[in-house]
Amino acid sequence: MARVVMKFGGTSVADLDRIRGVARRVQRAVAAGDEVAVVVSAMAGVTNQLVAWCQALSPLHDAREYDAVVATGEQVTAGLLAIALQEMGVEARSWLGWQIPLVSDDAHGKARIERIEGTELVARMRRGQVPVVAGFQGVGPDGRVTTLGRGGSDTSAVALAAAIRADRCDIYTDVDGVYTTDPRIVAKARKLDRIAYEEMLELASVGAKVLQTRSVELAMKERVRVQVLSSFEEAPGTLLVDEDEIVEKEVVTGIAYSRDEAKITVRRVPDRPGIAAAIFGALAAQGVNVDMIVQNVSAEGTTDMTFTVGKADLPRARAALGSAREAVGFADILADPDVAKISVVGVGMRSHPGVANTMFRTLADKSINIQVISTSEIKVSVLIAAEYTELAVRALHTAYGLDAA
Numbered sequence: 001m002a003r004v005v006m007k008f009g010g011t012s013v014a015d016l017d018r019i020r021g022v023a024r025r026v027q028r029a030v031a032a033g034d035e036v037a038v039v040v041s042a043m044a045g046v047t048n049q050l051v052a053w054c055q056a057l058s059p060l061h062d063a064r065e066y067d068a069v070v071a072t073g074e075q076v077t078a079g080l081l082a083i084a085l086q087e088m089g090v091e092a093r094s095w096l097g098w099q100i101p102l103v104s105d106d107a108h109g110k111a112r113i114e115r116i117e118g119t120e121l122v123a124r125m126r127r128g129q130v131p132v133v134a135g136f137q138g139v140g141p142d143g144r145v146t147t148l149g150r151g152g153s154d155t156s157a158v159a160l161a162a163a164i165r166a167d168r169c170d171i172y173t174d175v176d177g178v179y180t181t182d183p184r185i186v187a188k189a190r191k192l193d194r195i196a197y198e199e200m201l202e203l204a205s206v207g208a209k210v211l212q213t214r215s216v217e218l219a220m221k222e223r224v225r226v227q228v229l230s231s232f233e234e235a236p237g238t239l240l241v242d243e244d245e246i247v248e249k250e251v252v253t254g255i256a257y258s259r260d261e262a263k264i265t266v267r268r269v270p271d272r273p274g275i276a277a278a279i280f281g282a283l284a285a286q287g288v289n290v291d292m293i294v295q296n297v298s299a300e301g302t303t304d305m306t307f308t309v310g311k312a313d314l315p316r317a318r319a320a321l322g323s324a325r326e327a328v329g330f331a332d333i334l335a336d337p338d339v340a341k342i343s344v345v346g347v348g349m350r351s352h353p354g355v356a357n358t359m360f361r362t363l364a365d366k367s368i369n370i371q372v373i374s375t376s377e378i379k380v381s382v383l384i385a386a387e388y389t390e391l392a393v394r395a396l397h398t399a400y401g402l403d404a405a
């Protein structure tokens, strides 16, 4: 007997038939003797629709009302799944964030979970009742509904698993696990049986969209055993584990890409102390996150500063830089949204030199120009022209020996 959290994403609950399918899967787990808590997302497409409605009424809408609107998607699926379970003779009830309560901070639209009261849920699970928890939502310090950022029901599930000390957190989705790269781009991508938390964290943060980054952070911190698996098949998925549970470490485990960033070059900035602080301070003040950064030293006392920001932040970044122009004293700004960030990730990099060089060599052989480079202990990322994304990912997948036989 195990205590498990089963989380189902939007495609897994996209219509009533699928909700019945999910209910049958839960029923089987309960029949096998497991104590089960379920976390659900909104039906596929619903959250996008709700977000669009808020934006249509007001682009700068009140974030508290946005949360009141977008949190409803999960309320619907939690209730429907509870009904489907009851219909099959499984005792179940729905739980909204405020009812548990799942308490978050007040950062509406991207709130962080602070505490989950799990005692009542556990007591009911022991008696055989299945709590069906609405993912993605919580309650803020002032009693208002909050949401945890897009993809946030993964984080709900992992946080719940930690709070009720579950043996496992199974995340059911529309792919059957985590792959060496996006199988839609590389037909020879392979499913990984295991991946280290840190690798998954890097992959999630550089564009692999399987899990919300925060959920991986939390799983790593709380040592939650997360499994990613398909809700449409019976096969085992990919298990997130500690680094030392992976015996055969590949040098590179996965390759991710992201087209969500834009490149900004601030031209001819004075080369003196305090300039970087002035530029990035102005961006931070506008809430703009900066990712990759390069700066050149030049002989004439000025330099170019190039960095990337989220594409959605480009207008705000331009505005922030515009107002800092006088203080900083740069010549002009160039913005290029047609870029892609390609990242290779693997814990094996810690002990194997030459990983970056293989990447540069491979891209050079395809005549792909590298615009910006950034590295961490287990990751190398490069920025290239967006049109070469597929070519680069395929070539690198082969170069690091990741292609399926």
Ligand code: ASP
Binding pocket: 009, 010, 041, 042, 047, 048, 073, 135, 136, 149, 150, 151, 152, 153, 154
């Ligand atoms: N329904 C929310 C979204 O689409 C949360 C989730 O699915 O994880 O972002």
Ligand code: MG
Binding pocket: 009, 151, 154, 210, 211, 212
């Ligand atoms: Mg998701």
